[in-house]
Structure formats: C-alpha cells, structure tokens
Amino acid sequence: MPAILPTSEELAYCYTTANDALSEIARTYFMSGRLEDAQRLLGTALPLLEAREATLQQRLKLLHLYGQVLVVDHLLKRGDPNELLSICQQAMQAAEAIGDNQGIADMFSLLGQAYNFVTTVESLKRGESPNSTRAEGKYVEALNYQQQALQLREVLGDKRGMSESYFQIGLVYERWQEHDVAQEYYHKARLIADENGYMFEKTEPARHVAINALRLGNLDQALTLALEALKLREESGFRPYLPLDHLLVRDMYTLLGDDTNARLHERRAIELAEEMGLFTLVSSMPNLRNYVKGQ
Known part of the structure; x- marks a missing residue:
C-alpha cells in the first residue's frame, strides 16, 4: 500500500x-x-x-x-x-x-551595529583611529538606525532592547569623542540591565566605562571595572569577545607596572582566540594603553 x-x-x-x-x-x-x-x-x-x-x-x-x-x-x-x-x-x-514591530526594532538595532562596525573596521584596515568628530559624518547612519530601534523598543516596552540601544548609541558618541554624552548612555544601559538581571547587556557598558576611566588616567578604577567586565562576560557565556576583555585587563596591568599579570591575561587572550580560530585577533587589536589622558 x-x-x-x-x-x-x-x-x-x-x-x-x-x-x-x-x-x-x-x-x-x-x-x-x-x-x-x-x-x-x-x-x-x-x-x-x-x-x-x-x-x-x-x-x-x-x-x-x-x-x-x-x-x-x-x-x-x-x-x-x-x-x-x-x-x-x-x-x-x-x-x-x-x-512584526519587535522584529523591525531588532533589525533597526542590528543595522545600526552593522554600520557602526563596518565604519570602525574600514578605519582600522587603513591603519587609522576609528574615532572621529560628529562633523565628519561618520557613524551617522549607525546612530539613525539605533535611534529608530530605541523609539520602537520604548513603545513595545522591550527593556532588554532598550538597554542594547542605549549602549549602541553611547558607542557612537564615544567614537565621536563626546565622552560625557557616551557615559550618560552607558549609565542608562547598565541601569536597565542591572534592574532586570540582563547579564549580557551589563557587560559592554562595564567594559566601556573601564575604557573611559583608562582614558582619564584613573588606572586603579579602570582595572577594577575591566575585571568586572571580564567576570560579567564569563558569566554571560558569550565567548567571542572574551579575548578582547583579557586584552583590556592586560593593558591596565601593564600601565600599573604589573607585567606578570599583564602577560597572564595576554596569554589567555591568545589561547581563547586560537581556540575559536581567531588566529590574528590579538595582534590586530589596537593598544588601548594609548588612550590614557595626556599620552
């Protein structure tokens, strides 16, 4: 049959x-x-x-x-x-x-991240700083998409999405070197993430607040924040960015004169990157030690 x-x-x-x-x-x-x-x-x-x-x-x-x-x-x-x-x-x-309004909001955010990273990578591949000024017009498309995402997410009550968009908007202002504005957005992102227990969304604001402390020369505070970001990343279970977190901690220890711990974190960054097939990641990353104020 x-x-x-x-x-x-x-x-x-x-x-x-x-x-x-x-x-x-x-x-x-x-x-x-x-x-x-x-x-x-x-x-x-x-x-x-x-x-x-x-x-x-x-x-x-x-x-x-x-x-x-x-x-x-x-x-x-x-x-x-x-x-x-x-x-x-x-x-x-x-x-x-x-x-799908939720999907549209998520895609606005994704497009914002994509254009942000495309602009950043283009600069790095040319051997230039990814930072610019607002007047240069870089990152405008990334900001526009992310602002549209935030507006929709606020209407939808999407707290996790709002936290993500606040961070991504802050990142654009950091690229424009408008650091006070960037820190305000990072604070908003972190506040929502803390209130709702969003582990992944806690991590990036913590990392970039650490970078700002490094920029200002507040090395002890920067190290504490960088170690917090590393811990949050490990707890979130998201491995692709872990090498970057170890490199940030490495830079803090180097500036504080602790070469032993600096080497330990650099070695761990290399090990993690190689496990994920990212063999040139560590060597290709800009050295954040150059962000220290006055250097």
Whole structure:
C-alpha cells in the first residue's frame, strides 16, 4: 500500500520544529565562539525555508541570528561587509513584510551595529583611529538606525532592547569623542540591565566605562571595572569577545607596572582566540594603553 503522505499542516509543523532546532544549534555555536560553524549552518538552512510550508517568521528568526553572527565576525575578522549588510537588509525586509514591530526594532538595532562596525573596521584596515568628530559624518547612519530601534523598543516596552540601544548609541558618541554624552548612555544601559538581571547587556557598558576611566588616567578604577567586565562576560557565556576583555585587563596591568599579570591575561587572550580560530585577533587589536589622558 502507498504510504500516507503528511498534510501541509504536518509539514509546516516539521518546518517549525526543524527551524527551532537549527536556530538553537547555531546560537550555541555563536555563543561558544564557533563563528564559522554557525555561519555554515545558517547559510545552509536559509534556502530550505523557501518552501511554501515554511513561514516568513521562521526565515526572519534565522536571518536575525545570522546577522548577529556576521556583525561579530566582521568586527573580529575584518572581512568583506557585503554579506553582513545584505543579510541585515533581508532580515529587515522580512520583518516589514509580516508587520512584526519587535522584529523591525531588532533589525533597526542590528543595522545600526552593522554600520557602526563596518565604519570602525574600514578605519582600522587603513591603519587609522576609528574615532572621529560628529562633523565628519561618520557613524551617522549607525546612530539613525539605533535611534529608530530605541523609539520602537520604548513603545513595545522591550527593556532588554532598550538597554542594547542605549549602549549602541553611547558607542557612537564615544567614537565621536563626546565622552560625557557616551557615559550618560552607558549609565542608562547598565541601569536597565542591572534592574532586570540582563547579564549580557551589563557587560559592554562595564567594559566601556573601564575604557573611559583608562582614558582619564584613573588606572586603579579602570582595572577594577575591566575585571568586572571580564567576570560579567564569563558569566554571560558569550565567548567571542572574551579575548578582547583579557586584552583590556592586560593593558591596565601593564600601565600599573604589573607585567606578570599583564602577560597572564595576554596569554589567555591568545589561547581563547586560537581556540575559536581567531588566529590574528590579538595582534590586530589596537593598544588601548594609548588612550590614557595626556599620552
């Protein structure tokens, strides 16, 4: 007897189950620093969602995650930005097509991060500082996207998203060297994260407040804050940026004359980077010791 074929509804359920499983695997790869594995899986999975039983919402879920992976990959590896921007635009188109306001807000934020990092990486690849002035016009697109994300997230009551957007807006002002404004946004981001127990969202504000203390020459405070950021990162379980946190602590110890601890953290940064296949990460990062006021 011929086999009974599954109905369209049953196939749709299978797609939902498969999509959720693939998303979870890719997110695990991402969090653990297996960026190439995450990209390979997501790049393979997305074409499968072109069947009529698959939904645009399922596609948006994978596109959003793919964009997050590519944003981090671009900062750490400094590759071609075209795929990153293409995936982010596709994700926004999917969110708009289904009228998903949360998705639209998330894609505004993702596009803001993408344009921020693309601008930063372009400067670093030219051997220039990523910092500029507002008048130069750099980072304006990143700020505009992030402000739109924040407005939507405030309407939606998305506290985690608001914390993320406050931080990302602060990062633009830091790039413009408007440090007091940047610190205000970092404070807002951290306050929301602390009130709601958002471990990941606590980490970046802590790191950049440490960088500001370093810039001002408050080395003891900077070290305390950098160690806090490192601890928060470890607790959040997000490994790709861990080498950067160890390098920040290294720079603090070096400035304080503690070469033993400086070498320890540099060695740990190299080990972590190599475990994740980021073999040139440590050597390619700018030295934050040059940010100290007066140097």
